[in-house]
Amino acid sequence: MADDDIAELDLDRGARRGYPEAIYCEGKSVDQVAAIAERIARRPDVTTIFTRADEAKAAAVLAVLPDAFHDPVARALVWPPRMPAPSGESVLIACAGTSDLPVAREALVTARHLGRRAELVVDVGIAGLHRTLAKLDAFRAAGVIVVVAGMDGALPGLIAGLVSCPVIAVPTSVGYGAAFSGLAPLLTMLNACAPGVGVVNIDNGYGAGHLAAQIAAPRG
Amino acid sequence: MADDDIAELDLDRGARRGYPEAIYCEGKSVDQVAAIAERIARRPDVTTIFTRADEAKAAAVLAVLPDAFHDPVARALVWPPRMPAPSGESVLIACAGTSDLPVAREALVTARHLGRRAELVVDVGIAGLHRTLAKLDAFRAAGVIVVVAGMDGALPGLIAGLVSCPVIAVPTSVGYGAAFSGLAPLLTMLNACAPGVGVVNIDNGYGAGHLAAQIAAPRG
Amino acid sequence: MADDDIAELDLDRGARRGYPEAIYCEGKSVDQVAAIAERIARRPDVTTIFTRADEAKAAAVLAVLPDAFHDPVARALVWPPRMPAPSGESVLIACAGTSDLPVAREALVTARHLGRRAELVVDVGIAGLHRTLAKLDAFRAAGVIVVVAGMDGALPGLIAGLVSCPVIAVPTSVGYGAAFSGLAPLLTMLNACAPGVGVVNIDNGYGAGHLAAQIAAPRG
């Protein structure tokens, strides 16, 4: 196939219309991340999200793109630092607390930069049921809910049984022993008794935020 | 939240507004399924889906509810046999072929009885890329796509890279050896390179159809 | 300890004082079970529980011990068929429904024949939270709670967060796909966010009932 022949096939662009590019930093060296930032600096027309950028890699990005938006808890950067005006349904992100925050905030940053109104509620959890139920109105007002949970991973199934909107479940590697680095909550979420739960990879806040933004996208 | 505030909580009804009940038949005896059907016969106001009903269990249901809708390939029955008028976005279900059909049709029956316009396309697959690309217009016209795949489970990630709507991925236990009863496609789907994929349990056509119907539900 | 000191050791009797013997039938042939029943017929002073006795094995036991107590759902028989007068704290056993009943009833039969007041509540589950919460008073009145659950196995952790008594969690092999024959609920229960949960083997209703009876035993 000559390259010319693909002209009519729009295999790529359409898929991402309006959605940012993403650079996953974890498998790359600081130098490689810096080199990628240089290349990106030449494309201000495309929004790019850097994910899993630890302190050193974030610094490397900021050295090249000093005005980039940076959320250190989420380990995420966005450049150019423009946030689209929110449209579509609202996205609610829920997690139990401090340890799940990096993943939850990665979902938050992603959903917002894909153009959704997104909020984060912390301190819900199956072991403190009254705190979760106190948020019931907020859960029911959302267009889609992202639930981030480690350890037993029971929260998404509980919430899915209480609402009618879709729930995106994100298992995290928070926990120890028989949590097996996120395997336990992953299995729990896949086996949730209530229907309406779609699961993403362990610690994949970016994927959850992206999927939530697609679900909540404005309709033609 | 003061304890008094819980009085207004509606913990159950709202969650299922308009959605059918489901009876999972696999872990139950024929007699138990029959007994449940008797009880359901007294509630014609609620739509009930019987899932994973093999021939003997389907016969037991039909003995009690002779007018129930029955899709033997999907191993599903619905009673009362009314299909809601379709509303919301359309649901497209895709699978590779004969072996994945029971799961794919279970998703189809579910989505339709939750009130969505839903179609099934068979004979797409990563090993015959031209057949998949030939369906690209249909994929791009859908509001949500359910992709059912066993063996390597690569199809959902491929499709998610070509469209902008959400993709629900259903791994199946089709395959042998290192497919490990669906573990291989499950892992593949959780690791899909393209964002926008939410995964449900192995062979869970019902859950996929339900989640797709929720995503594609009409908006207030 | 000098070696001479071992003379006083009572290595066996004390451990089982007042507790029945158990015969696990699953790994044995019908003939072997019958032969064991013959031997037991000569020891009416000891109470024996036959567990995991399918129809054929139960018939073999009843042929030898026709007055044995038989709970076919629990797949359990007890001979001599005497139930001790209940003492100690009460045991509450909870499960979600039809499919978990064999395991839950095995726990019930065991706890009662070890001398506890024991009740079974069915139809609680995390996907129908209001039904679970409706039983809250009963949960809080119990001395120990046995929670039997398959699929996501989230129920024991939820209940442990609501009560102050110990919770014994029994994962079941009910479920399919990524439930991996009980592995998923087993991991969920081991990772329960609320403390106060002790876990037994998958489908081990006998062990759960036994442990519950020990916990609830009257105190000297």
Place this chain on the structure above:
Amino acid sequence: MADDDIAELDLDRGARRGYPEAIYCEGKSVDQVAAIAERIARRPDVTTIFTRADEAKAAAVLAVLPDAFHDPVARALVWPPRMPAPSGESVLIACAGTSDLPVAREALVTARHLGRRAELVVDVGIAGLHRTLAKLDAFRAAGVIVVVAGMDGALPGLIAGLVSCPVIAVPTSVGYGAAFSGLAPLLTMLNACAPGVGVVNIDNGYGAGHLAAQIAAPRG
């Protein structure tokens, strides 16, 4: 249950009556632990246990709460440093030696701060049977026994066969190779031949101590 009936539900308070709060430090940064300690300093009415606090995190807690009780081997701190007067049955904690001590002492600290009389015996183990049997009288005098073991994890089942009280088994990640970070002793304990064993997560000394304290709690 009519929805109105929930008004009386006390979903949280009752569950923890008299039991301390716990802060799991492992998934949190030193800064986050310090911030939590600040918040806790304002609630001297609640006892709080900090678990899995390494040297740096313990120092951070002590900087804020200098009078906190600190057991460095257990990696645990308690504030306010008051120990309740012991009530209920006694708790015996057993482990094989040096490597299991952190987990065993975490159970000890927890049981004591939940109000139980608790003792720790070290240097028992299945490979030195005479040392274990020399402790038989102590085992039989306990109201509940916590057995902490890595490698083959055979000790809890051995002890459960010798006593009539409940045994809480804690697998540890001590070992190498086919111990698979605690998986081997976890499986051993779940399959213990003697009934009467409840298992908690790998290395979960806190959970074991908590469950033991609940089992041994004084009865109304």
Place this chain on the structure above:
Amino acid sequence: MADDDIAELDLDRGARRGYPEAIYCEGKSVDQVAAIAERIARRPDVTTIFTRADEAKAAAVLAVLPDAFHDPVARALVWPPRMPAPSGESVLIACAGTSDLPVAREALVTARHLGRRAELVVDVGIAGLHRTLAKLDAFRAAGVIVVVAGMDGALPGLIAGLVSCPVIAVPTSVGYGAAFSGLAPLLTMLNACAPGVGVVNIDNGYGAGHLAAQIAAPRG
């Protein structure tokens, strides 16, 4: 080694001097087993053990070799049915009871037909410690001990701590749930705290009996 030197190599014969051949029947059809028996009938100079021969396959062997020794519990046949005069050290085989008998007897038949004095003791087990300790003299008199155990698999490690001879540990698939078809006892045995334990494959009574016979072989 120069290539010329290989001329003297005797790659096969020496390895098996005096030891029988073995036919593993499980992966073969009844017809294939019969055909193999025909071939073996022409080699009365070699002793052959048929292992894992269920009723139908045993009948097929006996149709061809009617005088073969047959132990139906062990599912083993030997032809010609000659037992060598015992030499070397004695082999003791121990198991807990009925369910482990097929594997234990397979080890017994094998050790005896490799020329060792071999005995089987049943009804030892870690849950009934006094029964095991009652056999201590017999254990200490053996040249090598084969311990067959399912479920928690703790018995070989216990015995190895009490004797000075080698212990061969055979995990069995007896058990359920988290025994995972023999994985649990396999891991337990590999992690035995006492040194002196060599492990063979799950249910591999033949291999254990063979290895025991080699260890106990008379010395030049």
Place this chain on the structure above:
Amino acid sequence: MADDDIAELDLDRGARRGYPEAIYCEGKSVDQVAAIAERIARRPDVTTIFTRADEAKAAAVLAVLPDAFHDPVARALVWPPRMPAPSGESVLIACAGTSDLPVAREALVTARHLGRRAELVVDVGIAGLHRTLAKLDAFRAAGVIVVVAGMDGALPGLIAGLVSCPVIAVPTSVGYGAAFSGLAPLLTMLNACAPGVGVVNIDNGYGAGHLAAQIAAPRG
């Protein structure tokens, strides 16, 4: 085969005719690698490839063999630094990007030093299908293709469905969470729907390059 016949066997030399020796550095200390390099310095007649040599080990090799060929990205060194004149069919190596480069380049270095014409194409991937299809002519011109992929590992199966030459698939440990250090792409590749895929170990670029060179070797 009579034993005398082995005299002519050439068990080693023939197997490697013309192929370099390899030293796997990962399991060795810097000192051990240096000592091996000393020994190799005395054998300039044999080409040796050092694989998995991190910076320190590469430095140790270069201290002894300063003229060695060194590809730091591939973590490989070759000495003597001679590249054979290419013969046979051409080898094409494909990977998605930066993170897979070390493995892909290890395959490249290996194939070239075994005497093949080998090229590397980067930036193909299933999530950007148009970029992959743009390389279709190159894929179809190759004698054998090595596809290096982490995460979902779907690329080799996709390419194998588009070409008629053999495909060597190399899973990498690139990814996180449910990629389980390369297990996910390994299973995907073993279950590829299209025939024509042979899989090597996770991250085994050396093995892939070697196998590709053997497949593409000139024919007698």
Place this chain on the structure above:
Amino acid sequence: MADDDIAELDLDRGARRGYPEAIYCEGKSVDQVAAIAERIARRPDVTTIFTRADEAKAAAVLAVLPDAFHDPVARALVWPPRMPAPSGESVLIACAGTSDLPVAREALVTARHLGRRAELVVDVGIAGLHRTLAKLDAFRAAGVIVVVAGMDGALPGLIAGLVSCPVIAVPTSVGYGAAFSGLAPLLTMLNACAPGVGVVNIDNGYGAGHLAAQIAAPRG
């Protein structure tokens, strides 16, 4: 994309030029296999291989295509029953014996119907090294070797160390216990010490034969 647009993209045909289609029968009902055979009967221009066809499914195929080639041991049928004249290099298939024969013969049938000269040698195995070495000349004369092995799966690595041609390794589910349905030989083969081994799925004789035929294909 309109279907017309793909006219220039030859995504499929080229990939299979000259290679048969394959129908995997295991996941399909007898009726479905019969229906597929009907459709195939209308395409005598394409060669089709039916794999994993048990007796009933083979009968269903033969009822529609009575002249189909049928190898019952391989559980394979080919229609039209024409074998291409052999071209390219020769393929040697090796296995240890009776139990591995179905997989080995599936590879044989496949390689021959893809146009290669292919032979099968049985009764080689690592436990009888002299029998394997006796075949060394045959191994060295082959263009590619397929090695089929269950249990420890050590044979492919042994052979790869003795020859210079590529080796395709096929793990089989033959074995028991810790063979884990083929997992053990699969891992062994992926970790083979000698380079030059490509692995296919457990029991995948078809895939191995196909890949071997591609490797040995005549060169332009």
Place this chain on the structure above:
Amino acid sequence: MADDDIAELDLDRGARRGYPEAIYCEGKSVDQVAAIAERIARRPDVTTIFTRADEAKAAAVLAVLPDAFHDPVARALVWPPRMPAPSGESVLIACAGTSDLPVAREALVTARHLGRRAELVVDVGIAGLHRTLAKLDAFRAAGVIVVVAGMDGALPGLIAGLVSCPVIAVPTSVGYGAAFSGLAPLLTMLNACAPGVGVVNIDNGYGAGHLAAQIAAPRG
């Protein structure tokens, strides 16, 4: 056994007659190891082996017991540094090379300090069959062989097929990817086609040397 009969039981001493004590250092801190060394310094009548002592821990032991025997490659120390006069059969230890040396030497040190004549042969391996066969005479002269192997772990089965003495197989964590930290060679060894192989834990050179010394012990 009447309870009185236990008085004569010697549960511990006999088991270890003449065998050293062992201190496993890996799970202990440097301080704890030093404290243990202090205690041991008071018991010169007992030989003690320190295993898994890295540089810092070895230094701590040597500070207390300066004349201890120290093998840094084996990471082992023995005190008092007396080697018993060799008795019984000879022990041969074999491994492939540099990476397996620590485990092999640990076995060597152990066997020698338990009183056996023991030798180590390096540079045997299944990928260089001629080097292994060159050692055949040495293998056949041994009373017991310990084979240490990582990666595919095929060597013990190969050797067991060539000798008549028992083989102790030690899988090592040497390898990468699908070796899964020693799981692959562990499974290979458990599934060895040749009988006569007993397996110990991954990297357990101490256990292998101990078991070998027991097997080769002089007979009464």
